[in-house]
Amino acid sequence: MLFILIKYDTMFQIRQGFYLIYAILTAIYLLILFYLPHPVRMEVTAYLILSDTSVMGLLFVGALVLLEKQQNVLQSLFVTPLKLDNYLWSKSLSLTLIALMVSSAIGFLPGGMLGNWSATLIAVALSSLFFTFVGLGISARVSTLNQYLAGILLGGLVMVAPIALFFFTPILSLVFPINAAIDLLILTPEVQTPKGIVADTAVLVCWNILAFIYARSQFMKHVICK
Numbered sequence: 001m002l003f004i005l006i007k008y009d010t011m012f013q014i015r016q017g018f019y020l021i022y023a024i025l026t027a028i029y030l031l032i033l034f035y036l037p038h039p040v041r042m043e044v045t046a047y048l049i050l051s052d053t054s055v056m057g058l059l060f061v062g063a064l065v066l067l068e069k070q071q072n073v074l075q076s077l078f079v080t081p082l083k084l085d086n087y088l089w090s091k092s093l094s095l096t097l098i099a100l101m102v103s104s105a106i107g108f109l110p111g112g113m114l115g116n117w118s119a120t121l122i123a124v125a126l127s128s129l130f131f132t133f134v135g136l137g138i139s140a141r142v143s144t145l146n147q148y149l150a151g152i153l154l155g156g157l158v159m160v161a162p163i164a165l166f167f168f169t170p171i172l173s174l175v176f177p178i179n180a181a182i183d184l185l186i187l188t189p190e191v192q193t194p195k196g197i198v199a200d201t202a203v204l205v206c207w208n209i210l211a212f213i214y215a216r217s218q219f220m221k222h223v224i225c226k
Contacts, residue, residue, distance in 0.1 A: 001082070005090035009064075013094060018060065022102050025052075029106045045107055046185040053102045054124055054181065057095035057132030058156075062148040064091065065139035074223055084224065088215055092132040099128040116187070119197055123184035126204035130177055133211035140218035177207040 013019065029048055033041055068074050103124040108117060138151040180203040183196070 002086045002089060005082075005086055006094050009090050009094035010097065012064075013060075013098070018098060022053075022056075022098055026102050026105050030109060033106060043186065046182075048106060049103045049120070049124060050127070050178075050181060050185060053099045053106075054127035055131045055156075056099050056102075057092060057128050058135040058152055060095060061091055061132050061135040062139040062142075062152065063145065065136065066142070066145060066148060069143065069223075084216060084219055088133070088136055088212065088219070091136060092129050095132050096125055096128040099124055116184075116192060119184040119187070119192060119200075122197070122201055123181045123204075126201065126208060127177070127181045130204065130208050130211050133208065133215045136215040137211070137218040140215070140222045175203060177204055180204050180207075 033045060033048075036044055065074075100121065103120065107120050134155060135152060138155060139148055142148045142151060180200040184192075184200045187196070
């Protein structure tokens with residue numbers, strides 16, 4: 001069932017132009033990165049991945065869920081044997097697939113992130129899942145796009161604020177998801193250690209569990225049991 005849902009969501013995203021939009025953006029990013037000096041290429045690549053591709057699910061999932069609400073698709077879906085968990089994972093995994101494709105292209109083709117590709121993919125996958133789960137939770141609560149944008153703006157400020165701690169107390173700051181992702185993205189292979197990668201990954205996994213629980217509870221309260 002989950003595989004069928006992911007296939008359906010992916011085809012829907014292709015028809016809605018998601019892949020075309022990010023193919024154009026990827027081409028633009030590649031042109032920029034190819035002309036940057038190599039010493040700054042990694043930092044700029046990490047910024048693009050963290051600020052754009054990793055949070056893509058947060059931006060798009062709200063539009064998808066609100067469209068399904070307006071078309072009464074959700075009401076029809078949840079009277080079938082479809083499980084809510086499969087629905088949430090399908091939306092998150094299908095959008096994370098786009099994030100991984102775009103990040104791989106801008107991270108590896110210019111050679112900016114080739115040295116720590118495993119840490120990059122871990123950071124992108126877990127960050128994308130986290131932000132998409134958060135977006136799903138917010139979208140379940142709202143009924144208009146303006147309400148959703150206000151919700152993700154407020155949520156984004158709360159999630160991005162801990163970045164400041166990264167420069168003052170880097171070790172303690174890593175308990176926040178955004179800082180753990182930054183740690184995975186910007187540290188060079190010479191500095192990164194297996195223990196550090198495992199620790200950052202564990203932090204992101206824990207936050208993903210919390211975000212999934214949040215998304216599930218909001219759908220149960222505002223969509224299914226409404």
